Amino acid sequence: MKKAPVNEAGFISKMLIIWYDKHKRDLPWRKSTDPYIIWVSEIILQQTRVDQGKDYFERFTGRFPDISSLANASEDDVLKYWQGLGYYSRARNMHTAAKMIVEKYDGIFPADYKTILSLRGIGEYTAAAIASFVWNQPCPVVDGNVFRVLARLFAIDTPVDTTAGKKIFFDLAGSILDPQYAGVHNQAIMEFGALQCVPRNPECLICPLMNICIAYASGEVQNYPVKRHKTKTRNRYFHYFYIVYNGYTWLHRREGKDIWNGLYEFPLIETESPMDFSQLQQTAAFQELFRQAGRLTISTSNLPIKHVLSHQVLYARFYRVELNGQLDSLDNYLRVLQQDIDQYAIPRLIHIYLENLDRKLPD
Ligand code: SF4
CATH class of the missing domain: 1.10.340.30 (Hypothetical protein; domain 2)
Structure with a gap:
């Protein structure tokens, strides 16, 4: 001793x-x-x-x-x-x-x-x-x-x-x-x-x-002090969709053992590698989410937001999507008024996006 x-x-x-x-x-x-x-x-x-x-x-x-x-x-x-x-x-x-x-x-x-x-x-x-x-x-x-x-x-x-x-x-x-x-x-x-x-x-x-x-x-x-382990970090690629229609948007409560259990986030597609929008559109997850949407009005910032967690680095892109009508694929999401997002516990990453976004509400 x-x-x-x-x-x-x-x-x-x-x-x-x-x-x-x-x-x-x-x-x-x-x-x-x-x-x-x-x-x-x-x-x-x-x-x-x-x-x-x-x-x-x-x-x-x-x-x-x-x-x-x-x-x-x-x-x-x-x-x-x-x-x-x-x-x-x-x-x-x-x-x-x-x-x-x-x-x-x-x-x-x-x-x-x-x-x-x-x-x-x-x-x-x-x-x-x-x-x-x-x-x-x-x-x-x-x-x-x-x-x-x-x-x-x-x-x-x-x-x-x-x-x-x-x-x-x-x-x-x-x-x-x-x-x-x-x-x-x-x-x-x-x-x-x-x-x-x-x-x-x-x-x-x-x-x-x-x-x-x-x-x-x-x-x-x-x-000093001496450390043995170098912690490995994992890169992840998130594509979030801030979908708006008639003053509403859609959220999802994260469950399970992954990060942010219990927090709310926009519809998300995670990919294994970085993807631009044209590649993202080809994925099955994108087509499933927007299959009925017809022509979409989408705006995005060019650069992904880099968000560092303890053992993970997230590269997140946000797409603001304006719909022309309701989508069945959003039935499993929570529909909330855009101005009520602040009432939900959301990850800091999404908060940063919203802070920087001109959240104009429809008249
Ligand atoms: S205890 Fe820390 S601050 Fe004090 S002499 Fe040693 S190394 Fe320097």
Whole structure:
């Protein structure tokens, strides 16, 4: 088990807490010790930068200020308030967990680490953050920032994205945690990684841990942390049809294990490779969708929108299609007034398109 020397561990924790006191950012969730508020903030921050996450946090907690309001909401409403944050399974899992807390724990957030961990969508990191921030329980948190700080301080070259690496870093994080100040220590080391020991060009010369940092002493700061896996990304080609007729358009709710489960989108044709419109027209999916349409009035932007997700890059083209009459092929889609699109939870990609579109409604 990897441990920091006892005297060094106490020093690190003390220095981190002093540093935190001086440099911490004023963030809305830091004013709260409500586990629900900490939970929401941690889930938002899992894939979102703090400066972006703040507004979403205010909006989400404004609409769902406590566990029961979240538990009683519809999934559509929850997704609508999550819109723009991406990784929508996080919102669905929180919704499920809120219902579970109401049903099993009378609406009171459990205070025990293991029970917190059993809630849908809460992993070791989030459970440790909630248990330590709210109840000062001595559970080490290890997020990307903590990995980086520890990897550099102790020059650990075991890749952080391996089982062995995770164990080493978890043990090390536990060994420098002062149980008396678990909550503030955890917040301090995370903030230290986010602001001081940053991925590129950390300002080591003004770092309070410079004298004990092995990576700094050996001039190898940029070599830590070590990662093994390079995540493969997959390119996808989406062709969306913003179909309009008599002030209406058509949407479809995505289901299943693919991206954006539960979100609404325009009729979509996905192709294996990039296609221009003349190629797209030859596809069976296009002919099926517009077989009865006769002459179509179609407008499109020339360039596809590139939309980067964690393991996928989407290249999306949008076609605005004006119909002369109703199409049977749209029977399985939801017909909505154009001006009501905003009432549905839609992916950020479609939101970007609509923002840029002159959404003129018919007289
Ligand atoms: S000296 Fe540099 S690399 Fe080491 S902990 Fe401080 S900021 Fe990070």
